Amino acid sequence: MTMLNRNFYARDTLQVARALLGKKLVRRIGSAELSGMIVETEAYCGESDSACHAHRGKTPRNAVMFGQPGHAYVYFTYGLHYLLNLVAEEEGNPCAVLIRAVLPLAGIEEMEVRRKKKGAELTNGPAKLCQAFGIDKSLNGCDLTCGKELWLEDHKTIPAKLITATSRIGIDYAKKEHREAPWRFLVKI
DNA sequence: AGCACGATCTGA
DNA sequence: CAGATCGTGCTA
Numbered sequence: 001m002t003m004l005n006r007n008f009y010a011r012d013t014l015q016v017a018r019a020l021l022g023k024k025l026v027r028r029i030g031s032a033e034l035s036g037m038i039v040e041t042e043a044y045c046g047e048s049d050s051a052c053h054a055h056r057g058k059t060p061r062n063a064v065m066f067g068q069p070g071h072a073y074v075y076f077t078y079g080l081h082y083l084l085n086l087v088a089e090e091e092g093n094p095c096a097v098l099i100r101a102v103l104p105l106a107g108i109e110e111m112e113v114r115r116k117k118k119g120a121e122l123t124n125g126p127a128k129l130c131q132a133f134g135i136d137k138s139l140n141g142c143d144l145t146c147g148k149e150l151w152l153e154d155h156k157t158i159p160a161k162l163i164t165a166t167s168r169i170g171i172d173y174a175k176k177e178h179r180e181a182p183w184r185f186l187v188k189i
Numbered sequence: 190a191g192c193a194c195g196a197t198c199t200g201a
Numbered sequence: 202c203a204g205a206t207c208g209t210g211c212t213a
Contacts, residue, residue, distance in 0.1 A: 042196070051196075061209060079206030081197050098196055127197050170196050 004152040006145050009069035009088050013095040016088040017043035017185050021163060024155035025102055027133040028148065032110050034133055036102030036123055037155055042168045043183040044085070046095045051174035054094030064141045065094035072150055074130070074140040081127035082136050086144065086152075100126045100169075100184075162188045 004023065009016055018041075026035045044052040053062040053075070064073040065087055073085040073096050085096035102123045104111055111122050111132035123129040130136070135150070144151050165182040172179065 044196075053196080056210080059210070075196090076208060077195055078197050079195090079208075083196060085196085100196090125197070168196075173195085 002154045003145065003147050004070075004154070006068070006070040008152075009086060009144070010090055011088070013043045013045045013088040013097060014183060016086070017041040017097045017183065018163060020086070020097060020099070020152075021185055021187050022156040022158040024105065024153040025099065025133070025150075026153060027107075027135065027150050029110075029134050032107055034107030034110055035105045035153075036129070036133075037105055038099060038102050039187040040099075040101035041185050042098040042100060043088075043185075044096050044098060045183070046089070046093055049174075050178045051168060051171040052094070052096075058094070062094065065096050067091060067141075070143065070145045072135075072139050072142040072144060074135060074137055074142075076137060082130040083126045084130050084133075084135050084139075098126060099129065101186075102129055104132070158187055164188055 020038050020041050023038050054065050068091045069087050071087045084099045087096050089095040115132045123132050164186045166184045168184045
């Protein structure tokens with residue numbers, strides 16, 4: 001019930017990525033409310049991170065990452081998918097956390113309709129969860145602290161023992177040190 | 190102005 | 202394992 005405030009996002013990206021595990025992602029579409037518990041995240045750490053979109057400076061696409069923390073950075077890729085990121089760190093430091101998977105909690109039927117799938121197939125991938133939650137480019141730049149369309153809430157505390165860190169997915173083009181950095185976080189099953 | 194390619198998913 | 206499918210950013 002407690003919505004996460006700006007201070008939650010305004011700190012070290014790796015800490016935010018870890019702390020997001022177990023939190024509830026809530027999406028309101030009209031009268032429907034969809035939610036899920038975050039179980040997988042990836043940290044993208046600013047201009048020095050060669051896997052981060054902000055690596056080569058500010059552009060129209062990644063501008064949101066350079067703004068205030070606690071906003072949604074949604075972008076389109078592969079010609080057909082949207083991916084959801086949450087902006088972290090202080091304003092001007094372009095960092096974000098990619099939400100890769102959630103465990104559906106509420107509005108599951110809505111998600112099934114959107115995805116035309118059921119069960120685990122619903123939200124176990126960054127593009128799938130965007131489809132299930134109806135997240136597209138119109139939510140790019142959305143403030144996550146006003147509780148209107150998209151926000152986060154406290155839910156469960158995940159013990160450190162249940163958190164695994166691995167290298168990130170789909171960033172083969174990045175420098176070795178960034179390709180291998182253990183900046184992907186998952187809840188052990 | 191043109192072009193190569195991507196923080197993915199699906200279905201054969 | 203290839204195809205879908207298009208915006209973005211780099212090169213010229």
